[in-house]
Amino acid sequence: MPKTAYYIPIGPIHPALKEPIRVEAEVEGERIVRVDVKRGFAHRGIEYMGMKRNAIQTLYLSERICGICSISHPYAFVVTAEKALGIEAPPRAQYIRPIIAELERIHSHILWLGVIAHEMGFDSLLFWTWKGREKVLDLLELLTGNRINYSVYMIGGVRRDLKESHIKAIKDAITYYWKFTEQMKEIILSDPVYKARTRGVAQLSKEMALKLNVVGPVARAAGIRMDIRQDMPYDAYADIDVRAVVPQDIVGEAKGDAYDITMVRIYEIEQSLDIIEYCVDNLPEGKILAIPNYPALLAKIRRTKGEAIGAHEAPRGEVVHYLKFDGRDGPSVWKVIAPSYNNINSWAPLLLGAEVADIPIVVAYIDPCMCCNDRVALLKTPEGKVLGYEYIHKKAVEKTRKIEKEVRG
Amino acid sequence: MGKLTNFKRSLWVFHASGGSCNACDIEIVALLTPRYDVERFGIKLAGSPRHADVLLVTGAIPRDFADKLRRIYEQMPDPKAVIVVGNCGTSGGVFYDSYNIAGPIDEIIPVDVYVPGCPPRPEAIIDAVVKAWLKLEKLEKELEGKKE
Numbered sequence: 001m002p003k004t005a006y007y008i009p010i011g012p013i014h015p016a017l018k019e020p021i022r023v024e025a026e027v028e029g030e031r032i033v034r035v036d037v038k039r040g041f042a043h044r045g046i047e048y049m050g051m052k053r054n055a056i057q058t059l060y061l062s063e064r065i066c067g068i069c070s071i072s073h074p075y076a077f078v079v080t081a082e083k084a085l086g087i088e089a090p091p092r093a094q095y096i097r098p099i100i101a102e103l104e105r106i107h108s109h110i111l112w113l114g115v116i117a118h119e120m121g122f123d124s125l126l127f128w129t130w131k132g133r134e135k136v137l138d139l140l141e142l143l144t145g146n147r148i149n150y151s152v153y154m155i156g157g158v159r160r161d162l163k164e165s166h167i168k169a170i171k172d173a174i175t176y177y178w179k180f181t182e183q184m185k186e187i188i189l190s191d192p193v194y195k196a197r198t199r200g201v202a203q204l205s206k207e208m209a210l211k212l213n214v215v216g217p218v219a220r221a222a223g224i225r226m227d228i229r230q231d232m233p234y235d236a237y238a239d240i241d242v243r244a245v246v247p248q249d250i251v252g253e254a255k256g257d258a259y260d261i262t263m264v265r266i267y268e269i270e271q272s273l274d275i276i277e278y279c280v281d282n283l284p285e286g287k288i289l290a291i292p293n294y295p296a297l298l299a300k301i302r303r304t305k306g307e308a309i310g311a312h313e314a315p316r317g318e319v320v321h322y323l324k325f326d327g328r329d330g331p332s333v334w335k336v337i338a339p340s341y342n343n344i345n346s347w348a349p350l351l352l353g354a355e356v357a358d359i360p361i362v363v364a365y366i367d368p369c370m371c372c373n374d375r376v377a378l379l380k381t382p383e384g385k386v387l388g389y390e391y392i393h394k395k396a397v398e399k400t401r402k403i404e405k406e407v408r409g
Numbered sequence: 410m411g412k413l414t415n416f417k418r419s420l421w422v423f424h425a426s427g428g429s430c431n432a433c434d435i436e437i438v439a440l441l442t443p444r445y446d447v448e449r450f451g452i453k454l455a456g457s458p459r460h461a462d463v464l465l466v467t468g469a470i471p472r473d474f475a476d477k478l479r480r481i482y483e484q485m486p487d488p489k490a491v492i493v494v495g496n497c498g499t500s501g502g503v504f505y506d507s508y509n510i511a512g513p514i515d516e517i518i519p520v521d522v523y524v525p526g527c528p529p530r531p532e533a534i535i536d537a538v539v540k541a542w543l544k545l546e547k548l549e550k551e552l553e554g555k556k557e
């Protein structure tokens with residue numbers, strides 16, 4: 001049979017992808033022989049807008065860089081701004097901030113577990129995980145007033161205090177999620193089909209991970225001990241001694257595949273629960289804002305000259321911000337580096353030689369956040385016939401079913 | 410909401426997002442999961458605009474996305490309704506002074522229902538879909554009227 005090469009553009013708009021990115025792949029039979037990744041479809045010029053607004057408005061804007069990890073960018077922003085301006089947040093605020101950030105990590109990781117389950121064809125698992133996710137969204141709504149985009153951080157502190165009733169709700173949620181992660185380990189990690197479907201898929205060796213400069217859970221799954229909360233601690237993280245979660249500490253060796261990254265994410269939820277518990281139990285008393293008066297804060301920013309680099313460990317990896325203030329009430333230079341930018345590098349080498357049925361897993365595995373990219377999956381034959389993402393998804397589900405039969409007999 | 414006499418079928422929705430921050434999109438996905446579960450009302454996300462009755466758009470729509478959005482709209486069969494979810498599609502919102510946005514969306518395609526909020530709550534999005542339903546009912550009536 002003659003070999004036919006198929007051209008598969010995956011990108012701009014599609015219901016199965018949350019955001020826009022474009023991947024172009026050439027396929028021979030079931031094997032991918034050439035890959036190209038294009039990004040930049042959701043470019044909104046945020047840094048440029050931020051350099052025209054005042055710092056408080058820019059903080060609000062930084063939250064809209066990404067709505068899934070909507071506290072990560074403000075966190076990196078306030079850490080950087082405080083460094084540049086020489087403001088220190090009161091201890092109570094330094095303990096409240098990690099609580100919110102870790103709650104967000106829990107919702108983000110659960111979201112990912114649902115997405116990867118869906119990509120493999122376990123839709124009931126998607127619904128079950130997302131049902132569990134609603135609890136943390138309810139809690140965030142109670143603490144901050146909104147389910148997503150909480151607008152709760154401020155340069156020099158936080159905008160809302162924790163009350164006794166809040167602390168009780170947080171403790172309830174912690175108990176709930178300890179049970180939930182146990183169930184997740186049981187349902188996801190011990191499931192032979194899940195294991196067979198993800199072992200060896202999207203596998204990244206330690207050398208490759210270092211070469212491609214991947215960050216966050218993707219790097220940790222490959223066995224690299226890196227975590228901003230461990231390497232450059234800030235706020236309460238400095239008191240907690242956070243250690244990067246790597247597979248070799250859990251099962252003895254790191255393979256860096258989709259199974260390992262699932263494990264890393266589930267254990268990180270438990271780590272977050274520990275951090276939240278510590279912060280709640282050791283919450284210092286006192287005020288929550290260094291400069292409670294916003295006009296005074298803006299005046300201070302106008303008077304201060306300085307620049308700094310700051311970072312926060314977001315659910316997907318490190319978020320780095322650079323800020324420079326000189327004489328304006330907002331940043332005169334603002335530069336943002338988001339983790340998916342590094343992690344998307346892993347797609348091309350991982351997709352090369354992979355099967356079409358594995359595309360959804362490779363694409364979903366880094367938990368891409370592409371508010372700066374493209375979105376849809378189309379399969380095109382040389383005659384111009386479009387096969388569509390449904391086709392690839394169907395293939396992925398078929399492969400899962402086949403493995404299911406083999407494993408379960 | 411009264412009885413539907415003309416538009417008597419499940420509502421299929423196509424979701425397009427361009428230049429959003431994702432928060433609105435993630436709330437739309439949350440609609441499909443057990444807490445809100447819109448499938449019990451027959452509302453379902455469609456994989457192609459050609460199968461959809463309603464177009465759900467989020468985001469400020471960057472320049473190179475505008476013609477793609479127009480094409481999606483044109484591919485949808487009549488009667489159709491468009492819902493804009495979120496402030497940034499309604500008015501530019503927080504991205505109002507960006508050099509790269511072509512929005513607001515109603516300058517690109519006709520819009521029937523706006524859902525303000527940054528992001529709006531899932532309940533608000535369900536409410537918008539119900540409003541779109543009423544609009545479709547009216548459009549369907551007109552279409553049938555023309556046939557007679």
Ligand code: SF4
Pocket residue numbers: 064067149429430431432433434467468469494495496497498502503526527528529
């Ligand atoms: S309306 Fe707000 S929350 Fe929704 S996509 Fe736009 S910026 Fe994000």
